[in-house]
Amino acid sequence: MKMNDTIVALATPSGAGAIAIIRVSGPEAMEIVAPIFKAKSKKPLEKQPTHTLHLGNLVDGERTLDEVLVSVFRGSKSYTGEETLEISCHGSPYIQQEIIQLLIRKGCRSAEAGEFTMRAFLNGKMDLSQAEAVADLISSENQASHQMAMQQMRGGFSSEIHRLRQELLDFASLIELELDFSEEDVEFANREQFKDLIAKIQQVLKRLIDSFATGNVLKNGIPVAIVGEPNVGKSTLLNALLNEERAIVSEIAGTTRDSIEDEMSIGGVGFRFIDTAGIRETQDVVESIGIRRTFDKISQAQVVVFLLDSEKFKVQSSTPSSPPEKGEFTELLREIEKIKNKFPQKPLVIIANKIDQLSGEERKKLSETLNRIEGSSLQLLSAKTGEGVEELKMKLLEFVNTGALRNNNTIVTNSRHYNALLKALEEINKVEDGLNNNLSGDLLAIDIREALHYFGEITGEVTNDELLGNIFSNFCIGK
Ligand SMILES: Nc1nc2c(c(=O)[nH]1)N(C=O)[C@@H](CNc1ccc(C(=O)N[C@@H](CCC(=O)O)C(=O)O)cc1)CN2
Numbered sequence: 001m002k003m004n005d006t007i008v009a010l011a012t013p014s015g016a017g018a019i020a021i022i023r024v025s026g027p028e029a030m031e032i033v034a035p036i037f038k039a040k041s042k043k044p045l046e047k048q049p050t051h052t053l054h055l056g057n058l059v060d061g062e063r064t065l066d067e068v069l070v071s072v073f074r075g076s077k078s079y080t081g082e083e084t085l086e087i088s089c090h091g092s093p094y095i096q097q098e099i100i101q102l103l104i105r106k107g108c109r110s111a112e113a114g115e116f117t118m119r120a121f122l123n124g125k126m127d128l129s130q131a132e133a134v135a136d137l138i139s140s141e142n143q144a145s146h147q148m149a150m151q152q153m154r155g156g157f158s159s160e161i162h163r164l165r166q167e168l169l170d171f172a173s174l175i176e177l178e179l180d181f182s183e184e185d186v187e188f189a190n191r192e193q194f195k196d197l198i199a200k201i202q203q204v205l206k207r208l209i210d211s212f213a214t215g216n217v218l219k220n221g222i223p224v225a226i227v228g229e230p231n232v233g234k235s236t237l238l239n240a241l242l243n244e245e246r247a248i249v250s251e252i253a254g255t256t257r258d259s260i261e262d263e264m265s266i267g268g269v270g271f272r273f274i275d276t277a278g279i280r281e282t283q284d285v286v287e288s289i290g291i292r293r294t295f296d297k298i299s300q301a302q303v304v305v306f307l308l309d310s311e312k313f314k315v316q317s318s319t320p321s322s323p324p325e326k327g328e329f330t331e332l333l334r335e336i337e338k339i340k341n342k343f344p345q346k347p348l349v350i351i352a353n354k355i356d357q358l359s360g361e362e363r364k365k366l367s368e369t370l371n372r373i374e375g376s377s378l379q380l381l382s383a384k385t386g387e388g389v390e391e392l393k394m395k396l397l398e399f400v401n402t403g404a405l406r407n408n409n410t411i412v413t414n415s416r417h418y419n420a421l422l423k424a425l426e427e428i429n430k431v432e433d434g435l436n437n438n439l440s441g442d443l444l445a446i447d448i449r450e451a452l453h454y455f456g457e458i459t460g461e462v463t464n465d466e467l468l469g470n471i472f473s474n475f476c477i478g479k
């Protein structure tokens, strides 16, 4: 991709809007825009200082295209690190296209996806992980993903990696210096100090690597499968959670045939709720496909919410002398065991739904019974009246480790970074082994250089066109 030409793109979403912004960046930005801009103040745009805003008409020869505002970023003082002009025009798609086409006729090239941010990276305005955070920031949809992207964009993660890399680099230089004096058997790099540094780096790397599990979950949202027999109220619960009539509810068992998903944020964390087809033995072909899908959905879910109908497990309180209805309870236990056995790793929340149909005494008995089931979280609830729904949300939030977020710790969210960290740790472990085995400086230096390479991949100090192409092509045009 060429770097010395001037690029143009719409920076706002395509379509009609109140205002649209067209961004022009590159060495000829001013030469291209100034002649087609007639300032109300009559002052030429070239004479205006950086970071100023100007009202005027944009003209194509005799024809006025629009009344616009132009913002001026002079020299390298801009987002991209090149001369940049932004045209804020009226947001008609026709006007937007006319202006962009005019700019192209005057010498601009249409920007590729992510090209403005790539230029910002190549011009040293930000490092690679910060540039990647810009894309994450744009796609963030809740407080957690926003906070993580914001911290990464500000350079929290980068500076941590950069610091480690610098300290390691200093030692590498000393060790390599020893190699030049190999005849004399000198030791510039204190091995004990070096061991301490390696231990510290290992600690930081492990913390960052561990944070990825949380980061990944927080970035992508937590899938929660809502499962249970037909008619227990799964779709009603989905609607109650989302606060919206998302799924069809009816008294007919087998209403939901295919799974329905929707997202919402709880306590700043994104959750994706998946309402599934009720599980039962059936001869119906379509329904059995739905049920098979339910099991797929459970395997993809992070948490399984298992519903049962409280009414079915009511303890007959009218006849206190008779023994409790053990039959239904055994059946319930069997059902729960089946789910647990199928997905032993999944956290399970058991919901006793429709408690609006139970008396106070019956509720007490039911929760006593259910509390005997070990290793699951229990919630009495009425999807219909909303009772217990807030408590369920709080329970779901407990499955997410939000501690790191609250403490503003660096959380790794990007799998490219995660993989580079794993490789860096592998190399650092080799250095540790080498130090413990009194390996010679030249061999130590090789592993240190490898580790440095992986640190550099994160921040972009080590890079190549293919990697950059991969990263920035996932951006939107105009970013
Ligand atoms: N109109 C507009 N809004 C925008 C952007 C933009 O490029 N244009 N941004 C982009 O996506 C974000 C803001 N980021 C920006 C970052 C740096 C500079 C900038 O001019 N930097 C100069 C001057 C810094 C200073 O005043 O000290 C520099 O770094 O030299 C501008 C925007 C969000 N909003």
Ligand SMILES: Nc1nc2c(ncn2[C@@H]2O[C@H](COP(=O)(O)OP(=O)(O)OP(=O)(O)O)[C@@H](O)[C@H]2O)c(=O)[nH]1
Pocket (backbone or CB within 6 Å): 229, 230, 231, 232, 233, 234, 235, 236, 237, 248, 249, 250, 251, 252, 253, 254, 255, 256, 257, 276, 277, 278, 279, 353, 354, 355, 356, 357, 381, 382, 383, 384, 385
């Ligand atoms: N009284 C009461 N009725 C409920 C409650 N939740 C759901 N229902 C009713 O139970 C019936 C079944 O509800 P659905 O939400 O369609 O049940 P489902 O589990 O999605 O059923 P399938 O999709 O067929 O598997 C409907 O008539 C609901 O109004 C509740 O908390 N209390």
Ligand SMILES: [Mg+2]
Pocket (backbone or CB within 6 Å): 234, 235, 236, 247, 248, 249, 255, 256, 275, 276
């Ligand atoms: Mg349903």
